Amino acid sequence: MPSYTAPIADINFVLHDVLNASGTGLPSYEDMDKDTTTAILEEAGKLATDVLAPLNPVGDTEGCTLENGVVRTPTGFKDAFEQMKAGGWTGLDCDPDYGGQGMSYLMHSAVNEIFVSANMSFQMYQGLTHGAYSAIHTHGSDQQKATYLPKLVSCDWTGTMNLTEPHAGTDLGLMRTKAEPNSDGSYAITGQKIFISAGEHDLAENIIHLVLAKIPGGPEGTKGISLFIVPKFLVNEDGSLGARNGVNVGNIETKMGLHGNATCVMNYDGATGYLLGPENKGMRAMFTMMNEARLGVGLQGYAQSEVAYQNAVTYARDRLQGRDVTGVQNPEGPADPIIVHPDVRRNLMDQKSFTEGARAATYWCAHLIDRSVRTGDDDAEGLVSLIIPVIKGFCTDKGFDSAIGAQQVYGGHGYIEEWGMSQFARDARIAMIYEGANGVQALDLVGRKLAQDGGKHVMAFFDLVKSFCKENAEVEGMEDIIASLKSGSKDLQAAAQFFMMNAMKNPNAALAGSYDFMHLFGHVCLGFMWARMAKAALNPGDGDPMFYETKLTTARYYMARQMPATKMHLARIETGAAPVMDLEAAGF
């Protein structure tokens, strides 16, 4: 069975050596000193290693079951969920007015990574609840906040997001679920939603569904969509649970992975719903949550890579096959451990350098979200909106590749479910799809974010990279790293330039290159992070020198072996629309 150990030193390295979290003076960063973060991460790590990780294969094997309208989660999930609640983990960055602990979103992200690595299906019950909390916290009335937030913070109640319908996925304007006004100010919600994660389960007393629906007579398309709170059990004035609402699970899906989380078809049959935020502004309300949700999915990508990598390293150290071509390393044994073989190392270094780079990028972005949300920093907000689709798309694509690479280290054993490597890959696969499939992330990046506010945010990103390069170009040990980052950044600028020159005449000239642009941006983003990590590693504190040396070596690997991808992506982008668009639809 696979195991998981929280990479606390790596996490602390990003929090402190790279982001200098405790030195920022941001609200909610008061308790971000290294002693405190270490204590928190160690506690989270214990829960992850001892409770959540052992339940991961259980969730995969048993899955969720639906019987007579009741969904049962896998054996042990309920117990673990109670431990999660008892440990106070569910409201780490939530508003203290509603029972939260008021910590930063950055700290929440670090802890979330640990739980997601250990058991992604399990952690999603809490993750979706956090999303519902954020929506109601941002858009709810005082009464709605008072009614729902304390229970969502404690996870006595959990939350869901209901967007997709069978015929309306990316194109939510096609939605048919309707919300008809009742005389008491509530609405009667009728329609079917699909792919509702944690739509029904046995972990909580109540489930608070956030549902997008159309009020009849409103504008066409996405402009006529409103957001509603639809509790499974109506809530009485005193906060106690009242009548069962007209919302039911119709089916649970059999999926490639994520078996421990129930993916539900939800049927709304005149269910009572309460408008959240203004009429017809449901999409806007959803969008305010989207940054956090998409960052969380990008995190799932590298978190699965992290746990898969840990196990691949263990296997590569244990498995004896063949001999080091440069000389026997394990003369006492019948063969050398496979970690001596260059291609096994190449594979492991790909996984390692991606995972640590993605962690840094994700935490950086979480930190920018704190700046944006907690201090109203518009520049940070702009940068976040630009980088979110990159992190979501790139980190989930590469996270999946990385899990596949880790599985490959096991040879035939990797294909056998018992060893657990297949689950990491199958679970990681969904992250490329939900919260906006990665092609949609690329479209968002190139079609919206790049030119947003006159291209101000992408210019800000380039300025950040440029300043860093300028400051560090002459620093001993940084020369090659800076040269590689500069080269990648130049490729990214050339790609953006190509879009600017050509997209006015032909939008497809940009859109045909959007996926490559997302990956090109991802490499520059992770390259920037590796350069910052290398800089930090060159100025080590009093920690283990080998730890810092390893960071430098890994940074050099990323620059040497991953950054060359930027030129390939640029070359593809510069072929423009024709190769992609020339074939008649009938020719496929």
Added chain:
Amino acid sequence: MPSYTAPIADINFVLHDVLNASGTGLPSYEDMDKDTTTAILEEAGKLATDVLAPLNPVGDTEGCTLENGVVRTPTGFKDAFEQMKAGGWTGLDCDPDYGGQGMSYLMHSAVNEIFVSANMSFQMYQGLTHGAYSAIHTHGSDQQKATYLPKLVSCDWTGTMNLTEPHAGTDLGLMRTKAEPNSDGSYAITGQKIFISAGEHDLAENIIHLVLAKIPGGPEGTKGISLFIVPKFLVNEDGSLGARNGVNVGNIETKMGLHGNATCVMNYDGATGYLLGPENKGMRAMFTMMNEARLGVGLQGYAQSEVAYQNAVTYARDRLQGRDVTGVQNPEGPADPIIVHPDVRRNLMDQKSFTEGARAATYWCAHLIDRSVRTGDDDAEGLVSLIIPVIKGFCTDKGFDSAIGAQQVYGGHGYIEEWGMSQFARDARIAMIYEGANGVQALDLVGRKLAQDGGKHVMAFFDLVKSFCKENAEVEGMEDIIASLKSGSKDLQAAAQFFMMNAMKNPNAALAGSYDFMHLFGHVCLGFMWARMAKAALNPGDGDPMFYETKLTTARYYMARQMPATKMHLARIETGAAPVMDLEAAGF
């Protein structure tokens, strides 16, 4: 449920327009005229579409079951297997002396592709039998041939390959299974083998296991390995079945995919075995089969890509989401089909251009195998041995990526098992692992094949490409295609040059780049095939002009959007050993 239609026009295009099969005059190519191949492919296509493809999800869902030592295949497999036998499909390229039809290996490969696309798990029962047939046909005594071949050709009996043991996968020298001589000239085989595909099942009267084992007192390591025939039921002199032999299935594995094929732990408990070929030459006997086996696995990679692509195209034409940014295409509908969106097309073109290129490369190699085996052409044999690891490694890696891309077209529905796209990806995954994991293919390519016979074969490959480029550089419509192929080939030569300059001093300088080299070679190989296909398409016969136009457009796509990868791989290779080897093993 997904569907499959044999791509007969595409297959015929490679057989006739590109390879000019009927004009080669090779033995066994007499019946390769287009009318005959069309008739055969159409019949195979009917069986595939009507019988095998509908059983593919059945096999995935039901899997195989083991009860009291009996393995049951999924519902319908036995019936379908009888139809396969009755249709005479099992001995297409086998020796007529033993009931085969004496056709070419090329034709076998084309038909095999169709069956693998339709149902990979099912087709493997037959595929492994073909491997056992080849081994006995090449290495068996007259008596062994007479005893086993007719039954293997008809698939009344099936075959297996037993190499792997729990502690001995890639490194077969560690093998412990022993073969002790009996007084009658047979051997008593004792040991445990794992990952034995089709090791036990209910489709055949008898199962002929080919087993690698060590005769006590023989040389150490792989030099002391011999190959044995171990029938499940011993065969009487009159050919009837005798006593049950001491070989039993210990367990069947629960796998990520390939559920319809039983992957068995086989226990040999003094089972009677018969030496096949000379003592201690088992590895050599295995190697003679390896080219065909590895080509067959490379074929599985693109065959899964083909069926996944077909379904992705259907979905992309049906699914209505969003509008074409350049103008509404489906004004009558609520939205446009997603095939209008550039990134969906980019994804489909990646799949299409890979699959058709891989088909051409595989058939080319099958044709070279015919030349080598049926006319003793040593140059062809050398080229085959060079290209096999490229086709196995590259086509299975890219075939998996392509199946993942096809799944992505479906958005959330791709993750739901019911739609069938997950199975294509899960089934394709194994092809990267078995028959030598892809890292081992890269090692074989760079560590053995590249320098084999003084580098003669790789020089021959470069000469082929060079001559083609020279002949066609000025042909109207070929200019860009040739330029791109030349550039890729130059990168491949530079990489080979880098290895030559550095590997003597440090073998890891080559091995650290072996995986990139395999992919670089794969791109040049497919680029060469696309150039040849483009040339053929520029001289169309009397077929549908749009068919040939589509080939040209797809060739241009491959050159524009895939060939830029060669520079990335070269850049990585040229960073040498240091980035990959610098990290201490403890630093992972």
